[in-house]
Amino acid sequence: MTSLTATQGQTGSGGQPLVLLLLKLRTFIALIAVFAFFSMAAPNFLSAANFVIMSKHVALNAFLAIGMTFVIITGGIDLSVGSIVGLCGMVAGWLILNGIDLGIGYSLYFNLFEIILITLAVGVLVGAINGLLITRLNVAPFIATLGTLYVARGLALLSSDGATFPNLVGKEDYGSTGFYLLGTGNIxxxxxxxxLLIAVGCAAAYIASRTPLGRHIYAVGGNEKAAALSGVKVNRVKMFVYMFSGFCAAIVGLVISSQLVASHPATGETFELNAIAAAVLGGTSMSGGRGRIGGTIVGAFVIGVLSDGLVMMGVSSFWQTVIKGLVIIAAVVVDQAQQRLQARVALQQQAAAR
Amino acid sequence: MMTAPDHKIGLSVRGATKVYPGTLALNDVDFDVHLGAVNVLVGENGAGKSTLMKVIAGVEQLTSGEILKDGERLSLPDTRAAAAHGIGIVFQELNLFPNMTVADNIFIAREKTRAGIDIAAGDQKKEAVELLKRLEHDISPDAMVSDLRIGEQQIVEIAKALAQDARILIMDEPTSALSAAEVEILFRVIADLKKRGVGIVYISHRLEELIRIGDYITVLRDGVRTGARSMEGVDVPWIVRNMIGAASKDFAKTVQHEFGDEIFRSEDICLIGKTGKFVVDHVSLSLRAGEIVGIYGLMGAGRSEFFECIMAQHPNCSGAFFVEGKPLNEPDVAGRISRGLALIPEDRKAEGLVQILPIRENMSLSSLGNFVKGIHLNLRRERETVARFVRDLTIKIASMENPVSSLSGGNQQKVVIGKALMTSPKVLLMDEPSRGIDIGAKAEVFRTMRKLAAEGLGILFVSSDLEEVMSLSDRIIVMSNGRITGEFNGPDATEEQIIAASAIGHAPSGEAGHMNERKHG
Incomplete structure (x- = not known):
């Protein structure tokens, strides 16, 4: 877990470093606490079947949250991911059912692999549009992605006139069968x-910690001007994070359509808020420059386990919403305390070094 | 010198101690403000002058010690409390809102209102005009502050302090951006304030200026008071002796070395500013390997903008740069770094460092390419290289994983220098390399500059500190209003020549002069 490695630098003894360690691991501790609580309070919570179901729920949010984490670390925000989920689901559904009408009486059908690639490309393309709006036209990230939120959702609705693409089993002749496996298959x-989540999560964590690109993402969020003067290609970094976020959203669109074997244009509404919540819960700072992929994934698990567990306990969904909100606020308050303590410890070490 | 012996003490500071992380900014300092007199405070950068004034103005709180008024202990938790006690301050850094008008700025947070809600804009404007007239300027109260020259902005800042009708007025380097004529006006205003019984605290680096207008002098060195007396009989050598002490500036030239071939050249660099005037005006200069060239000028002379042009921050600047005789066509910073240029920006906090990232990641930010195989970063090699530079530059750190914000100013500056050096540059551009660092760190930075020059680097540095420019430079270039107005051989230059060159193009003496300049400006 990334949040564990972060603490290895601390070697001091005494109460303060211990408190700091606990604070740093807070999301993880929260996850364990939530698990322990529901194991006792909710019947059937501790069953393998329940774990599989829960992790499938969590995975959807975690994909979005990983992409969102990079965006937030650069100091931006991506509100469009929920709509990209919906749009990409519709693209996949359309391609499987209708192919592309070439307008000469023939339609071009793709095989499953091509359909997945095209759908991912659509997600990346919407991300690229976000990136271009932000870097070239200087639109504030909040506004740019709010715009694409509406545009992408509108296109999704237009594609089917608001109807669902049902029964996405594909045709043997075109090699487009087996779409359901993506969402329901097991290995x-x-x-x-x-x-898939493991693969994307590991790749993202690797990018964040072991590549120049990752370093640049943190630098841009920490101080864009200083990063630019240090030779960081700020615009390229921003383009990457929005395109990656679009890519993650496209995966989610594919997985949901596959699970349901159908695409509905309203899929993914308000997903962006859950993704932001997971990132923040995992210690990502909304002011940029700080955040970890590992933390975000744990954050997504806390939110997911919390809501599934509450459902199993039979708590009203209205109360669930209240509890989720309180958890997010508490997370940020604790985060502030950690920052203050961490700064104090660093200053003390520095004073001792002189 | 007229020094009445019966100046009442309006405010006194006793045993002031202020500890910042990593620095002791003030160490048991006593300070008195005499009313109806100019109380001069002098010391090198980082001696603690600004800190002491921030304490009096309620911006900072003392770690220990007390502030007394009429024998009673004052608590000044914020600037509002200080203002209530009649203390006003003109900050060294301009604290204006560029997006608001002159009148709005002068009355910010003290707006004149009707019934506490509606701003009486007319009254504010009228009073603003009167204040500016007292300062002999005809700046329109409706002008946006962002459209004013730096010198005019400083005038507005002074007007803002005057508007408070302060009993004690602190001026922290009010003349740094003013031309000679504007300085004269300010001095007349100060004389007028003195007559009204206002106690003025005056901070400046221009020693002659201090001797001319001061009534009392206090000298600080490294946070300690090294001298305090009435101005009578004080001369420049006395001030310098107390300012610098036995540890005289050891950054003076020690080793002589030959210069190499020309390593960097700029031809006809022009940059048009927001107001449509040249910010950088046909600047051509050349730099040889091993040479240190100092660029001197007042604030707003276009020096930083020139550096920004070199580092591709202004895509619309015209002219040509050459590195080792070959044109510099790379359109972005990364490309220019790869050609051997490195910039150490003026504002460490805003432009030099990513405060929340660790020291290690800050230092390697410009040179990550050296540690990469494919896309993989070799963290061990990165750590080793950073450790080597930390040692070479004698940066005092507890751990290279701590955030850079935990370091003192001097060490932060060395991290910025380390970052630049890790790109193995040929030309080092340093914008105010000694700003905000203490005297020890300053000497080390200067020694490092000398060493690097001896190793064959070309160094181009900008400074507003005349002494620094004169003692450090092999060659001195003076800029004013975006133009090069003088070029001197280091050892031959005199202070008078340099100051005269730096004032060229500013308002000439006499009132008609600066009015005219404003008209066609």
Whole structure:
């Protein structure tokens, strides 16, 4: 877990470093606490079947939250991910059902692999549009992605006149069968969507910690001007994070359509808010420059487990919403305390070094 | 010198100590403000003058010690409390809102209102005009502050302090951006304030200026008071002795070395500013390997903008740069760094460092390419290289994983220098390399500059500190209003020549002069 490695630098003894360690691991501790609580309070919570179901729920939010984390670290925000989920689901559904009408009486059908690639490309394209609006036209990220939120959702609705694309089984002749596997298939007893999450999560964590690109993402969010003067290509970094966020959203669109074997244009509404919540819960700072992929994934699990657990306990969904909000606020308050304590410890070390 | 012996003490500071992370900014300092007199406070950068004034103005709180008024202990938790006690301050850094008008700025947070709600804009404007007239300027109260020259902005800042009708007025380097004529006006205003019984605290680096207008002098060195007396009989050598002490400036030239070939050249660099005037006006200069060239000028002379042009921050600047005789056509910073240029920006906090990132990541930010195989960063090699530079530059750190914000100013500056050096540059551009760092760190930075020059680097640096420019430079270039107005051989230059060159193009003496300039400005 990334939040664990972050604490290795601390070697001091005494109460303060211990408190700091606990604060740093707070999301993880919260996850354990939530688990422990529901194990006792909710019947059937501790069953393998329930774990698989929960992790499938969590995975959807976690994909979006990973993309969102990079965006937020650069000091931006991506409100359009929920709409990209909906749009990409519709694109996949359209391609499987209708192919592309070439207008000469023939339609071009793609095989499953091509359909997935095209859908991912659409997600990346919407991300690229966000990026261009922000870097070239200097639109504030909040506004630019709010705009694409509406445009993408509108296009999704237009594609089917608001109807659902049902029964996405594909046709043997075109090689487009088997779409349902993406959302419901298992490898070694673990759902494919979880394998995908592991792959995307590891790739993102690697980018964040071991590549120049990752460094540049943090630098841009920490101080854009200083980063630019240090030779960081700020615009390219921003383009990347929005395109990556679009890519993650496209995956989610594919997985949901596949799970349902149908695409509905309203899929993904308010998903962006859950993604932001997971990132913030995982210690990502909305002012940029700080955040970890590992933390975000744990944050997504806390939110997911909390809501599933509350459902199993039979708590009213209205109360669930209240509890989720309180957890997010508490997370940020604790985060502030950690920052203050961390700064104090660093200053003390520095004073001791002189 | 007229020094009446019966100046009442309006405010006194006793045993002031202020600890910042990593620095002792003030160490048991006593300070008195005499009313109806100019109380001069002098010391090197980082000696603690600004800190002491911030304490009196309620911006900072003392770690220990007290502030007394009429024998009673004052608590000044914020600027509002200080203002209530009649203390006003003109900050060294301009604290104006560029997006608001002159009148709005003068009355910010003290707006004249009707019934506490509706701003009496007319009254504000009228009073603003009167204040500016007292300062002998005809700046329109409706002008946007962002459209004013730096010198005019400073006048507005002074007007803002005057508007408070302060009993004690602190002026922290009020003349740094003013031309000679504007300085004269300010002095007349100060004389007028003195007559009204206002106690003025005056901070400046221009020693002659201090001797001319001061009644009392206090000298600080490294946070300690090294001298305090009435101005009678004080001369420049006395001030310098107390300012610098036995540890005289050891950044003076020690080793002589030969210069190499020309390593950097600029030809006809022009940059048009927001107001349509030249900010950088046909600047051509050349730099040889191993040479240190100092660029001197007042604030707003276009020096920083020139550096920004070199580092591709202004895509619309015209002219040509050459590195080792070959044209510099790279359109972005990364490209220019790869050609051997490195900039150490003026504002460490805003432009030099990413405060929340660790020291290690800050230092390697410009040179990550050196540690990459494919896309993989070799963290061990990065750590080793950073550790080597930390050692070479004697940066005092507890751990290179701590955020850079935990360091003192001097060490932060060395981190910025380290970042630049890690790109193995040929030309180092340093914008105010000694700003806000203490005297020890300053000497080390200067020694480092000398060493680097001896190793064959070309160094171009900008400074507003005349002494620094004169003692450090092999060659001195003076800029004013965006133009090069003088070029001197380091050892031959005199202060008078340099100051005269830096005032060229500013308002000439006499009132008609600056009125005219404003008209066609």
């Amino acid at each position: 070694l007893g673990i759902p494919i969507s979880i394998w």
